Every structure is written in structure tokens, then in C-alpha cells.
Amino acid sequence: MTRPTRATIDLSALRGNLAVARQHAGAARLWAVIKADAYGHGLMRAAGALEDLADGFALLDLADAIALREAGFRQPILLLEGFFEADEIPLLAEHGLTPVVHTLEQVEMLTSAALPARLPVYLKINTGMNRLGLSAEEFHAALTALDTLSCVASVTLMTHFADADLERGIVWQMARFDEAVQGCDQAVSLANSAALLRFPEARRGWARPGIMLYGSSPFPQDESAEALGLRPAMTLSSQLIAVQDLAAGERIGYGGIFTAERPMRIGIVACGYADGYPRHAPTGTPILVEGRRTRTVGRVSMDMIMVDLDGIPDAGIGSPVVLWGEGMPVDEVAAAAGTVSYELLCALAPRVPVIETNG
Ligand SMILES: *Cc1c(COP(=O)(O)O)cnc(C)c1O
DSSP, X not given: OOOOOEEEXXXXXXXXXXXXXXXXXXXXXXXXXXXXXXXXXXXXXXXXXXXXXXXXXXXXXXXXXXXXXXXXXXXXXXXXXXXXXXXXXXXXXXXXXXXXXXSHHHHHXXXXXXXXXXXXXXXXXXXXXXXXXXXXXXXXHHHHHHHTOTXXXXXXXXXXXXXXXXXXXXXXXXXXXXXXXXXXXXXXXXXXXHHHXXXXXXXXXXXXXXXXXXXXXXXXXXXXXXXXXXOOSEEXXXXXEEEEEEOTTOEESGGGOEEOSSOEEEEEESOOGGGTXXXXXXTTOEEEETTEEEEEESOOOSSOEEEEOTTOTTOOTTOEEEEEBTTBOHHHHHHHTTSOHHHHHHTOOTTSOXXXXXX
């Protein structure tokens, strides 16, 4: 027997979730966002599953983009942070990649580039996220400069929403965007998952769904993934490898932060923070044992966590445990741990063996 910790990646869920994105997209085309190793699901695996359904792939790393090309993927590839140094630009053209241009420095580098092929670019406008993007004035200067460059095949106008999942929404940023691009006839790219699902006015040009493809809700406090028709693409599972019977007053785990107030049966799960389970998940974080919901108790350690077996009398060594995924929404685990599903999925550790399924 090997250590029973596994991540099962359901390729049919990835495909089904992209179909849900498509239902919401109207006439918009879809970049499948597969940055961060496809949010922990595996870059090549996700690209292979989504190949015939997505209009293109969006990611960050030039080496990953080239690896996709070398693996035979021919669809458009968008590099969300663009290029970092001028010597990357010929590689972009050679491999047919689309960089995001978000600084005047990048425009300058393009101006002096000698390219083997023409390059489509995305020009990013800062409409209030205040992370990447040109101001409205810089944007006009950049657009004028790019228009004169023979190496630029096309320009798409892009922005990114800060509050698409929240009360504040996107209307305030859309107003700034529409004002900045007034009179421009280029294609646009606006929506992340949250905007795609919530705001019909953002379904223009090329949408950029990420988290929803992996079966997680972009706004779990308002609407669950299940209610949105999304299915978990990753299930992190393990088993109980030991059981402890605690007397009242016994403490458990590092620091003894949990004390049994009455006699308790505790299951020890072979999964810890070195597998990607969040160390800051407190006592009470939901978890499935033998298909039944219970809670974690005590401090998460590197290789193990402890669970309350109260109400699951048939649980014992070898009992199946689902940390998140099928039957245990990652959004609920993330909420209990004070984080978002994105962080949990991306943090899946390389030591966890991955199994692919198809439904
Ligand atoms: C990560 C990212 C997305 C995808 O966002 P989700 O919330 O995962 O849908 C879209 N656009 C940009 C620029 C991003 O960096």
C-alpha cells in the first residue's frame, strides 16, 4: 500500500464547466485561463481537456506557452503579464503568442523590436484596479504608437475588474473603460468568471474565465458552485490511517490547541500542509469521512490532520476521506480557513499523486 493521499482531476468536469461559461458568454469568445498550472490542475492536462472547447488559453509564463506550442496546441495564447524584457519579443512572434502590454516601457520595447512575424497585442487599461494597466492618457499615447508599428498585427483593448464578485460590481469600471476607449473600434476583453456570470454588459469580445472552469464559485458567499451548475474538477482525498480514543480532558496535536470535553474518537487523516491543505484551517473546518460531513480538530500538521469521528461509528483505519472536491465544496473549506478556493487549488503540492478521470 502506498500513502492514500490523491488528487483526482475530472476532465469531464473541466469540459462541463467550460460549457457553462459558454452558456453565459453570448457571442463572446473564451480564453480559458490556465495560469498557475491551471489553478493546480496541471497545465497540459487542462489544455488537453479544453482544447476543442476554448477559443484560446491565457497564462503567464513564456516557457509554459512555448511548452504548449511544442505539445502541438495551435490556438491563440494570451500572456497575461506580457513580456518582461525585450529579448522575449522575438520568441512571442516566433511562437504566435499574444502579449498583454500594460506599461509604456513595454510599448517602447516593441517599438525597437525586429520581429520574424507580426504580433497581436492586448493593451491593458487601468480602470481602477490599480495593479496593471495604462492610465487613460497613457493608453491613447500607446495606441497611437502601436498603430504605427508594422510588427503589430492587431490591438485588443482590455481591462480587469476588482469587484466583479462583490457588492460594488463592475459598472464604475465599465464607465471608465467606455470613456477611455470612446471612438476606438478595436475588439475588447473584459470579463473574469465573476463578471461573466453576473454582468451581461461584460460579455463582449473575449472573456477570460478562470476559477469557474475548475468548478468553484467566484462569489461563494452569494451563490454556490453547484447552484451555478459547476462541478468540482479536483478532489483531494485520503484515508484514515489511525484512530485515537481520547478521554475527556485529553488534548490533541501540536500545541494541544484542541481539548476533548468528553470522551471522543478521533481519526488521523494522511494529509497535511505539505500536501497543500491549509495550515491555518481552524478546528471545525468541514471534511468528509465515509461520505459524511464532520470537522477537523486541532492544528493541521505537515503530513496529517485530525478529525472528529462523533456520529460516524463505522469509521476506522482505511475509511475514505474527502478534503475537498466531490461532496465537499472547496469553497466551504476555503471559507472556514479564511481564504479563497483559488489559493487552496493552486497550493496542491507536487508530492500528491494525480489521477485523471473522465466523469
Ligand atoms: C486570473 C485572471 C483571470 C481569471 O480570473 P477568475 O477570477 O479566475 O475567473 C482573468 N483575467 C486576468 C487578467 C487574470 O489575471
